[in-house]
Amino acid sequence: MTKKTTIYDIAKRLNITAATVSRALNNNAKISVATRKLVLQTAKEMNYEQNKLALALKSGKSYNVGVIVPRIDSNFFASVIRGIEEELYPKGYHVIICQTHDQQNLEIENINSLLNAQVDGVLMSISNSEIENNDSFNKLIKKHVPLIFFDRKKSISGVSSVTIDDFKGAYEATKHLIDQGYKRIAHLSNDRSLQIFKNRYLGYKQAIIDNGLEFDESLVIETMSKVAEGRKTTKIFLDMDRRPDAIFSSSDFTALGAIEEIKAHGLKIPEDISVVGFSNEPFTKFMELSITSVDQSPIEMGRIAAQVFLEEVNNSKKVKSEKHIVLTPQLIVRKSSQRLTQLV
């Protein structure tokens, strides 16, 4: 068996110090790109195998990044994660994922697990329930592990975030319904302790008021982002004496439930009632009655969150700064909200 190559062997071959080799292998910013390339190439030629754990213990870096999301079986979160991976893999980082199922205790445990796994940073979308204390977030901050929120965030000093302009997305979706001639527009809302759902509600409300329609609080019901919940809540709307002629849903899943319930009542979409969702999940496009929705550019959101992480982790200065990036959503109009008759 041949002896294992060490950083000293590489240093000897290149006539540089072992410290320089170590720094180059650790992507230290002090090393020039040319030197780094040369070291990496030589290390490869000499079959040098980095013991990443030893590396992590020495350099304090594991090159693992943790991503925490409420659920992985949503195209939105899966796409954000894809964006994060696309940005981080070429930089030598790996992405490990945890899901919270919207449970706060799992959120705290996930943060602890990722800390124990020695991650270099945590990119996360917080859970649905209102979080009262910041202990687990503060633990990350104290250990100088960069924390970046995406989509579902909380305001914490020193923590950057990447979100979309939910107010604007909801405003434009509601305005589109008004432009199509709908007058009594209901809103399937969601847990408004989360800023995203609060802002979607506020955008909806503002569009109603700005366009001279009556704002009726009884047409706003909070529900959960699930098909069955969408059906249940829509039944309440349909049983009203003056039922709505359009529904703006803060989630595509509840929008799908709304469509099922409306059909079960023998009503026509979009002639009798119109439905608009939020998130642009793929099924909204694939359905025979395609659903109008608001696209949130999830891959872009993931890429930018990863870039913010890279800036923070490579920032050798001790000055902490916060960055808040807000992306503009895009309304995608489909069959579920376009009345067949021309409205003049």
Next chain:
Amino acid sequence: MTKKTTIYDIAKRLNITAATVSRALNNNAKISVATRKLVLQTAKEMNYEQNKLALALKSGKSYNVGVIVPRIDSNFFASVIRGIEEELYPKGYHVIICQTHDQQNLEIENINSLLNAQVDGVLMSISNSEIENNDSFNKLIKKHVPLIFFDRKKSISGVSSVTIDDFKGAYEATKHLIDQGYKRIAHLSNDRSLQIFKNRYLGYKQAIIDNGLEFDESLVIETMSKVAEGRKTTKIFLDMDRRPDAIFSSSDFTALGAIEEIKAHGLKIPEDISVVGFSNEPFTKFMELSITSVDQSPIEMGRIAAQVFLEEVNNSKKVKSEKHIVLTPQLIVRKSSQRLTQLV
């Protein structure tokens, strides 16, 4: 500031040894359930905070389990993961997830990342491409980190697996089409270097032969599990002089593509052509033209894979044994394959 509680404080309070406290906190099988409960309760009362990393270094356990899947944005894999979590969370384990995007290099890097993160076990579904060497798997085995395959497996000595009977699932789906009167049944196959797709092909073929139909190799085309690929391949079928009257797809995603392409050609489903998928993804149920598919009990698969892991990790004997559990799939008949006219 009060002094931090140590295991010695807990031992003193309970009049037992620190070693017993440590073993109880580490879920050591030698400790009775009653003692373990008492220790955990006392630890909680005394605000004892386990430093899990220190624990991992001492006990060799991190209570993190890694799960590697080809992709997270598939209901099948997301459901398997949910099953794993449901089984492991109550036992104090956490689940961290990596995806390979069917790339072998990412598979190897994911295994390394999880090893560096000190996971206690790896539950995985291997990537689509044929893997030539077992180095990364052997690395896990050498380090005594339990490795369990689910769904997409490879035969490696000492490695347990949980799969479904893909042959049977495909056989029954094809038999169902034959029973409905279809005579020229095509097969949208997938990378047959993977056992699951090979077995689905073999089950399809056997059903054709057993029922006295002509087996025509030109009606079998390998494609990728994507909607666009399903469309492309189906176009080839539809352009044939003697086009098929049914398609059995090894994936729901290619089945969806097939349906789109058949509709674009102005043909009727299931009157002109019938389509059957595989996996029972939720969209197959939600579509107006619901798709017949084969359910793989993913949550059950995840739960069982987790149980096999728990058996291995708690096995103090040094005798290695393999377990291969094969679940029976279930055909769910929907509109896409039921001819409206009664066939006698």
